[in-house]
Amino acid sequence: MSAQNMIAPGFSDPVFQSQAAFRALLDALSEPGTLRRVDGDITPPEGMEAATAIALLALADYETPVWLPQALRDGPAGQWLRFHCGVTLVAEPGQATFAVIDGTAAEPTLAAFNPGNDQFPDRSATVLVQGAALEGGAGVTLSGPGIPGTRDIAPNGLRAGIWAELEENAALYPLGVDLVLCHGDGMLGLPRSTRIEEAR
Amino acid sequence: MTMHQVPAEDTKPAYNYAYLDEQTKRMIRRALLKAVAVPGYQVPFGSREMPLARGWGTGGIQVTAAIIGPSDALKVIDQGADDTTNAVSIRKFFERTADARTTEATEEATIIQTRHRIPEAPLKSGQVIVYQVPMPEPLRKLEPREAETRKMHAWAEYGLMQVKLYENIARFGEVTTTYDYPVLVNGRYVTAPSPIPKFDNPKMHMSPALQLFGAGREKRIYAIPPHTSVKSLDFEDHPFRIQSWTEPCGLCGAGDSYLDEVVIDDRGARMFVCSDSHYCETRRAEGHRGAMLGDAALTGLVEETKP
């Protein structure tokens, strides 16, 4: 195998790194808008933030179809994910349990992903949104479960329409997709239960 | 307070860390993440057989096994006490399988697994409380068919529950349910708080801790994130009320804790004591004395702690 075809390693210590990554995700989604760090001790494949790669290593397997943007799906990231997680990569956003989207891309919108159904709202997609930064952008105010009062966040590098899409998503509650914004080794959860109070 | 430690040679077992295999943990972890995103909704999961008898809280144990890591400190309580058979065997299970540091001090624990109580000491941000749940479906007594209760939750059709509670009031003048008293979570799902006394229900409301619930036999996981509204069902003309006692704890004098009635001698004399044993011990160590503490120490019921 040439160096170019080699698939990059995943977790060096899968049991404990998966556990630590899961706790960061659990904290991120139970306290929306708080910045959580994951152990960045892996080299993610091209086009994937470390936090995205770590979240998928911890959670994805043969039971969870994954949607990736085509460039990632056809490149090293798709290969890496199939090798380490045994996932099926799907071309249709609506079939995915996990999805990775580029925060700046116009498509697919959040509405393209499975919001669950009224009897099984848990069967919805979790969307990992890769952005330019989790701070320093235009601010929004969040409220809802996991937030005492309100919480301000200002992620950067997201498409202009994302907050309106998130408001629509929250309006579907208890249906809806759950978001995790990923950049570097940082993650920030925006579950469907979070209301976007105001774009500032 | 006791720190439980196990020798290192006990911690290199033939099974996986925290007993469950990695695929099972991932499945439970995915269910937990959906559970926190939809507070109070019961997420189905593929419950596994555990090496402890049914009724020993296998749902709670699976949740704890899926979340616990090397930096956690685990407290296990049963009926408020750390030293009951059930609590001791669950604690030993995690000491053996997860090399877990365990503690009886509520404030030191990062994970508290519980059956029947929420500790009296207020929980803090960063703590996780895991409830063992025998019956996760609050509507089951009204509607035995799962397909029907699932629709009732889907459409938030909770009229039947209100009618049942109101009939109770009409017959007895109050809601006679004293434990597992149903709550409305985040204004959306009617949820079973597990068989805790209704005295503990207000502690769930806007708690800074993360609350996770596991039902092994019924294969359900649900969650209440921190700072989430939890309202005990009631009526304007019959507001929800918690239990109260006419006397304080006989050992520590606490007037704000949940009390159990215990027999203290062979002539049938009784007294009321805190059900939360750690809370009671902490108060006695701080110098609080209940009216019966001297007698109880004399008969060997408790050790009298000198402040």
Ligand SMILES: [Zn+2]
């Ligand atoms: Zn007491």
